[in-house]
Amino acid sequence: MSNSKIISVLKDRGLKVTPQRIAVLDALYSTNEHPSAEKLIDIVRRNNPHIAKGTIYKILDFFIESGLVKKVHSAGDRMRYDAFTERHHHLYSLDTDRIEDYHDEELNAILEEYFKKRSIPHFRIEDIQLHIKGKFIE
Template identity: 45%
Template sequence: MKKKELIEKLNNYGLKATHQRIAVLDTLLKTRTHPSAEELYKIIVKQYPTISLATVYKTLDSFKEVGLVKIIKTDCDYLRYDAIISNHFHLYNPAQNKLEDYYDNDLKNMIENYFKNKKIDNFELKEINLQLIGDFK
């Protein structure tokens, strides 16, 4: 994504396009591994040596607040960040601590239709997160 597009994306989410926000968003969009804040920091600091880990955390928090990123919590309580906010699922291998996107419209539609037809009393469903745990081959 070009710098102009990154600035526009931040502005569309109501965020001022600071150098730090542009760097974090650009790196997150290019990093398809669902990195942690620390992993993102290690990548960003090579190009922006003055950025701090605290700034990366605060930037990711501001992205989460406005819906620009999703936080994925693995079964080991490890927080990872996902810049793809459209509906999709995840494949996770705890031994490798590896997380990948998984797209299956049939599964997505089946789950959504199930909860459309079977409401949960006194509960408003806002989002469905599905993480399939197994081994990559």
């Protein structure tokens, strides 16, 4: 994604634009592998070697509050991030730390239908995601 588009993403939401935020958002949009913070720091520093580690963690938290980024639920020991905000699901490798997107409108419709007629006592649903665990075969 071009820099000017990334700037628009921030500006349109009334968020302050900084070179560091642009770099982090660019790194997130440039990959679909749901990177860990450490991986993201690597990517960011290819073009911006001076950006501080703590800054990137702080920016990630800020993006999460702002709704630009979501944490990916996982069983690993490091947090994973996802900047693809449309409703989608994930495939989890049981062998490796690979996590891929799974997107299907029919599935979304089925889930929508199911939860429309069935409310959960004492719980207000805000988001639903399927975790599909298994093995990638090449």
